[in-house]
Amino acid sequence: AQTVTQSQPEMSVQEAETVTLSCTYDTSENNYYLFWYKQPPSRQMILVIRQEAYKQQNATENRFSVNFQKAAKSFSLKISDSQLGDTAMYFCAFCYGGSNYKLTFGKGTLLTVNP
């Protein structure tokens, strides 16, 4: 069974600083997708970044980047130049690309950006 672990329930960072959120997963599959989702207080789920497992290059989206270590089954999110609007719950998620399409989330990390 696939599992996603986020070991940091809460984190805080000063505005303009850099923070890294960790995520590890467990799977025996080779073809899958990984995501980071942001959930602000409105509870709307917002895609931050995605990574296809077959791509060796780490995904980047503006201030957001990932460190994807496939052998170690690690998928951390780095937020550079943190902004107050980045304050939210962040979820790491895994989806197998084959016949089992179960989309599994970690328990989340509550990130607070302090002024």
Place this chain on the structure above:
Amino acid sequence: SQTIHQWPATLVQPVGSPLSLECTVEGTSNPNLYWYRQAAGRGLQLLFYSVGIGQISSEVPQNLSASRPQDRQFILSSKKLLLSDSGFYLCASIKTGEDLNTEAFFGQGTRLTVV
């Protein structure tokens, strides 16, 4: 991109009453559909997922059931609500295989309070 319609946004129901939450998808065909429950400040617990019409996989044995009567319709039901069914329910849709655009889309959520 996909749009997920989920209603109602909020619901207050007495213990023992039935439940029906509906989710419909626009902008894609044959998506994988999911129902999640989220307790306050907690992660997303996968309740059910479906890869096609009439195909339902249950993740957590409980007081709830799901059905998929049409390709883009996913319904969460209960015959008799319990207090423990209170929570925030999210419907999600994902279509894997389209590598460049694979992402999960979410409805706005339903806040259910059982009294």
